[in-house]
Each structure stands twice: as C-alpha cells, then as structure tokens.
Amino acid sequence: MIVLFSDFGADDIYVAQVKAVLAQHTAPGTPVHDLLHSAPNFDATAGAHLLAALQGWFPDGSVFFAVVDPGVGGARDPVVLEADGKAFVGPDNGLLSVVAARAAKARTWRIVWRPPTQSVSFHGRDLFAPVSAWIANGNLPQDTVQEIPALSVQLGAGDLPQAIYVDHYGNVLTGLRAANVSPGAKIEVDGHQLAFARVFADVPAGAAFWYENSVGLVEIAVSGGNAAQITGLRAGDPIRLV
Amino acid sequence: MIVLFSDFGADDIYVAQVKAVLAQHTAPGTPVHDLLHSAPNFDATAGAHLLAALQGWFPDGSVFFAVVDPGVGGARDPVVLEADGKAFVGPDNGLLSVVAARAAKARTWRIVWRPPTQSVSFHGRDLFAPVSAWIANGNLPQDTVQEIPALSVQLGAGDLPQAIYVDHYGNVLTGLRAANVSPGAKIEVDGHQLAFARVFADVPAGAAFWYENSVGLVEIAVSGGNAAQITGLRAGDPIRLV
C-alpha cells in the first residue's frame, strides 16, 4: 500500500501526475491511498507532527510518499526513512523527522538516483514517486540510495505547542499529544481559558473546549460551531497551556 | 461495491482513515467509491434527502457507508438498513430514514457490536467502517446486529421544501422531487418568482430559473452564473412554491 501525504491540494493538477507515475512503476492493483493533500502549504514542521499522528492508522509495510517541500530545486536531500516497519519517502527538511525520532527502530538513506529528466519544481512526480513505487514493489535498486547515520534536519520526538491543522469543520488540531496533557489543563486563547471535555455531546452548543481527538492529539473545538473562526487560530499559531 | 457518503470533507484527514480500515477488512480489489463527503455539516435532514436522491445511481448490492453524525458519542444507535437490495450503515438520527420510507422492502438492525477500542468522536472509522466491510464481504457475524422493527428517528417518505445542497457551480438543490411539482409552478425567492426551464441553454445568461436536475430534484440555477450567490440561498433555507 502506498500512502500519499502532501500539500499538493487534493483538487489540483499535481496528485494525478504523481499517480500516473506510480501506476507506471507499480504492479497492477497496488493500492494507493490519499492520506492528505491539504497539509499546511510549505510548512514542514506542522506537516511532520501531522504525519506522525496520522501514520499510525496504516498497516505495517505501508510506503508513505510524504512531500511538503518548499525547498524543491534547492539543496535539501531526498531521503528514505524506515521506521518500525513502514517506509517514508520525502525531502530531508524535517518532515520525516518526528516519525523518525519517535520510532523504536529507524534507518535512513539518502536517495542518490536522479531521474533522466527532472523538473526543477516537481520532484514529487519525477523523483519521489518512482522511488516510492520501487519500494512498494520490494524492488528498490541498491545503487539508488546510500545509507546515512541520521536525517540532517531533526525536529525531535517532543510535542509541538502549535496549531498544526484546521479541518473543514473548523476544528483546530495541535501538535500536543493528549496523553502528555493533564485533563485539568486549560488552553488560553485570546484571554479565554478553554477546558477539557470528553466529547462534543458533553458541551453546550457554541462553547469552545479541548478534547483528545481520534488520532490522539489535543484539538480545540466548538460544539455545533467553527472553532477556527471563533478563536481566530490558524496553522502555525502557538498554543498556550495554563 | 462500498459507497461512502458523509460530511467528513473529501480533502480532510478523515476519509483516508476510513479507507484504511475498509482495506484491512475487505477482500482485495473491493471497489470503494466516494459518493459525497461534503454533505452539509451536521445536517442529517438535508443529508437524508440528498442520499435518497443519489443512491439510485448505484447498483443493487451496493453497501452505503452513510455518516452525518453530530450526535457521535451520545445516545443515538448505530444501525444497518436493508432497502430494496442495497445496504446502508450509519447512525439512527434520520439520515437513513428517507431511503427507508421510500423503499418497497426494508429491514432494520441495531448494531450491538462494539470495537475493542473506540474513539469517542470517530465511530465512522472505528465502528461503521468494519461493519460496512463485513456486509460487503457477505460475511456479517450474526451477533453483531439485532433486528428492530423500524428506525427510531423517521423523517418520512415525503419531499422536503428546503435547500439541501449547494454545488460548486452555485446551483441550489432542493428536497423537492421534480416529478411531484408542476412545470407551471414558480419558486418565490426574495420577492422574485423563478419559472421552470427545461435546460440551461433555454434561458438567457444571468437569469435565474428552476429545472429538474440529473437526479430528479428541483434545482435553482442561473444560466452562466452562481445561483447561491445571486439568491443568497444556503442549505437549510426553506423553499416556497407559488
């Protein structure tokens, strides 16, 4: 199974080109799943924490094509990460580093193969897609990668006290794992203190609160309302626990 | 064939998690179709009429995963509906009830199975997805459901004189079936009376009208324009025939 994670936009012209390349290089019937194409644009840090939270729902052996790559065409290396039985293919700009740091076992390779023709702006299609396909086939040619001791850009295993994603309901996901936060903690937003609730149904309509969302993150929500509009929070904004 | 209908947002983080669970529980190659993930948020009534109109385009034997579930984590039951050769899996909050009421033959079951670990906010992934997969496999374990006489929340078989969906062109779909409305009828919006037209090409550019859309509903449109912007209509607004 190949799993796609990017800021390419699900409705845009990019994902289909990636899938056309994957189809050309994989065995017929290889499943390709769109995990997310609306990771915050150009934001490898938010993407790293989002990817770390979401990847847990996919089975061992999954190959993640993970590309949020504002430095495409610049100096960052393309890399492959193997972490606890899953593979991750993407740029060495921090995006894969939270998964790497939290893994019990991890190995890292620099991709040294270059496609015969490579656009300057779309390595997702030209470089990361064929490499992802070869790994999914169990057939990555040895001379395409060189093992390296670790990723160059490392964000570490810790939580991120920031908003990392706003969903289409307006719920605000943070980079804090709920397991690391006391239910007694409050989140201060704009002078208001938001308390914990177990579930939407426990909160009066229109009230803002935080809860442990379905992938284990602290999430700010408004029962029957749009938390991002009400709080003004956007991806990248700091989150303050009190 | 599994058909997905929800308010999860096609571009958001939820659909992929549902599909990962479906992939884990279905036979390889089981087709999964995204029917709609932009059903009006939290609105089981609009969703019920939309689902009833759209499901007709899918073949007998289709299994619909249908989840618009503002009460998740609360008291509503998870249910399975069998209606005229198709199965529907979702919450008992009205969403499946228009399909049920319009069916020639219908049976209903309460889902009594609970997943070993279930999030409080994402029963779509944790409960409805495995049950949908088992039904698609033709292999639902007997003790997972209990037959019940009928759904608890019933919206009935009748039409709904409301806007139920605004498409990306700005066309406004209503819960009225065109077969039940005379072509001589007009729709009053904001003091203007909109007349019937057979097709966009019959109407001058910029003019608002109503027509029978491709799934049999009364739809308000503007030739070459955005009817929702021009009329101000939104999902949930009443529609007045005169």
Next chain:
Amino acid sequence: MIVLFSDFGADDIYVAQVKAVLAQHTAPGTPVHDLLHSAPNFDATAGAHLLAALQGWFPDGSVFFAVVDPGVGGARDPVVLEADGKAFVGPDNGLLSVVAARAAKARTWRIVWRPPTQSVSFHGRDLFAPVSAWIANGNLPQDTVQEIPALSVQLGAGDLPQAIYVDHYGNVLTGLRAANVSPGAKIEVDGHQLAFARVFADVPAGAAFWYENSVGLVEIAVSGGNAAQITGLRAGDPIRLV
C-alpha cells in the same frame, strides 16, 4: 486507463455518478484516474489549453473523459478524438481541439449513439461515460460513431496569452508554452514587469516572477506567497509579454 478531466468539482456530487457508470461498463480493475475536476467552470478555451499541457503525462492508450460543457442540452455534438495513440471523449466545443491541432496524427468521430434515457444536463454521466468505457474496453460498437473530417470548433495549435488556471498555492498558469518564450521576456502585470527565474529557491521571498512549470507552461508565482492574490490575476485574464 480512463482519465477524467472536467469542471465537475472533485468534491461535488457529479464525479461519483460518472464513476458508477464507468464501473458498470468496464472490465473489473480498469483503472480510473482523476486528472482534474476543477478546470475553470464553463470555460472550454482555458480547459483546452490545460488539457493539452496535462495529457502528455499519461501513457499511450489512455482514454480521456474530457467534459467542460456549458452548452449541454444545446446543439454541440458529442465527439471522439484519437490523437497520437490516445482517445478523448467530450463535447465539440473547442475543448479537444488544441490536443487535435498539436497531434501528429488525429482522427475524429461524431457520437451518434444516444442513451435510452438521457438527462438534459448531465451527458457526462449518461453519454460520455459509457462511450469512454467502451473505448477503454477496446470494444466500441461501430454504429455508435460516424467519422467526420474534423472538429467543428477549432482553437488551433497556437499558445494562448491568458491565465488558464490558478492552483491552490495561488500560482497562475498561462496558456503560453515556455519553450516558445525567451527567458529574457518579461510579463507585465499592473504596471510591474515580472522576470524569469529558474526555480522558487532562486527568488527572494515575496517576489513575483515567472518560470517554466512542471508541465512546460509559463507560470506566474511568488516565492513563499500567493501570486493570484498579489497580482489579482484570474483564469481568463490576458497575459502581456514585453
């Protein structure tokens, strides 16, 4: 492989209905790719140049379902184009004509088959989808089409000095192929002259420039910013080279 190109909206109610029809008419496992469903609404000219640029990334034998069809229900003919080993199915309103004019070898047929029941507004589902499926099966019944000498509406092989698409980053794609434009040329927007750059990483943050994008078109971008917001350019606006 069937490739879908339309202005139906990826998140809307239309694509699933097309896919349900395709599934009914194709051999199991026939791959269906969403190339783009956010082609500019109703704009066959922009769509024609976008399709011509994007289709090159798909393999020989691909069947393109290409529908941007503001005249649906009116007089335009449904047609099939065979161009350099690929098939294109859609309305004869210019949409397929740039591909046709740039092809080394092209043949054209009018579709004379009509479905037993055809909606007035959704020929994509009722007519173009079954025909696309039969072609993908290698099994188009002879009496469904009649060869014609050429398309009725022809936009020609030349470039289009207009904005044809705004992507979700805000980058503005034009109908100019970069191979036909000197790197010394500048684009005048609102009194400012935008110069060429090879890649985003070569440009200071916030600066507007043009570059050859990953499908060979001249594209206006802002490093780390949203070019469409900054320049005010929208699909359909003229582009002036100086």
